[in-house]
Amino acid sequence: MNTIPSVMKGVQLLGHGGPEMLQYRADIAVPTPHADEVLIQVLAAGMNNTDINTRIAWYSKAEGDSADASWSGNPLTFPRIQGADVCGVIVAVGKNVNQQRIGERVLIEPCIRQVKGVSLDLPWYFGSECDGGFAKYTVVDAKHAYAINSKLTDAELASFPCSYSTAENMLTRAKVTANDRVLISGASGGVGSAAVQLAKARGAYVIAITSPSKNQQLLDLGVDQVIARDADLVDVLGENSVDVVIDLVAGEQWPQFLSVLKPGGRYAVSGAIGGALVELDIRTLYLKDLSFFGCTVLEPQVFQNLVNCIEQGKVNPIIAKTFPLQDINAAQEVFLQKHYVGKFVLTI
Structure with missing residues (x-):
């Protein structure tokens, strides 16, 4: 060693x-x-919206005050090493961890429930409340390091943890099945393209919202129908036409999501890149018996389910671009332009 x-x-x-x-x-x-x-010796680390959101204090709800600008709502400790998406290899273990784990290729579960053997009341996010993977080495409780057996490259594997576990969690919470018509906003991004694949793996009928320039890439992923992001959803789909909305955007279009949901429909959200404040007619919520799911903390089975899907080849990595770690500023600048499908990955 x-x-x-x-x-x-x-x-x-x-x-x-x-x-x-x-x-x-x-x-x-x-x-x-x-x-x-x-x-863990980090081999590759994916980039996410949360890296930039954390840096600019986007999570803070108090204007001019960044004390609550984290996933847990507690002040961050600086300096902080970010990076939630990690593929690496275990090179050393603590005294309570089996030595045979040394040498394992692993993915890190980004939703952290245990730190130094102690269960947390409020989960942390890897690279936010604790140091993450934008460095040559990182530490995490052994339970959050999942062995992975795959022929995919390190960069390809690093594209999975955050986006795909977020998507899998949303689909799990919304109980998506093969009988469902699923509408996905922001479908060309990391979480959106993951949700497309994972919903199709369940056998669902998938409708993707994206810009026209990305239509073919999403159709190649198996999407059944593509809708322009500035389209009127009610005009295109009709009222009461979908079972589930997987929303990563929110913004001005948000009331239309509730209009196209069938009575008893399910709405799951884990992002608001189109705008965090939306207009809700509460009558639509209760008269249609809708269920809303805010999705941040992963259900216990989600990450192992994702690892199983990767190992079985049910999902494919989508790499938009790779950068060396030292070029992180240039990578984030291109990332923010959103002219891509899939993930950006930093090689360490």
Whole structure:
């Protein structure tokens, strides 16, 4: 086994703000695994909207105050190493972890329920409330490091954890089956394209909302129908026409989602890139007996289900572009332009 160095290369977030708050360094101390943790050499790490949202304090609901700008609603500790999507290999283990895990290729579950052997009252997000994968090494409790047996590359595997577990969780919470017509907003993004694949794997009829330039890429993923994101959903689909809405956008179009849902329909949301404040006619909610699901914390079975899907080849990685870790600012600049389908991955 290679000797583990005392320092490593990585990117630290120094505080809330612009890209200048990200600092690439080569002298960051390598973490030491506690009794219930594993030390992972990071091979690749995917990028997500949450990386930028955390940096700019988007999660804060108090204007001018970033104290609640995290997934848990607690202040972040800086400097912080971000990065929720991690593919790597276990290189050391704590005293309570089986030594045979050394050498395992793993994916990290980004929704953290246990830290240093202690269960959390409110789950953390890997790379937010604790250091993540934008560095050569990272630590996590052993229960959140899932062994993966796959011929896919490290970059391809790093495209899965956050987006695909988020999508799988939404579909799980909304109880999507083969009998459902499912409408997915933001279908060309990381979570959206994951939801497309996972819904099709369940046998559902999938309708994707995206820009026309991305239609063919989504049809190639198996989408049954594509709708332009500026279209009137009621005109195109009709009222009471879908069983489930998987929403990653919210924004001005949001009332239309409730109009196209059938009575007894299910709405699941895990993003609001189109605008966080929406207009709800509460009568639509109760007269149609709709069910709403806010989806952040993963259901216990979700990540293992995802690993099984990857190993069985039921889902495919969609890599838009890869960048070396030191080019993270350029990567985020291109990422924000949204002219792509799939994930951006940083190679470590």
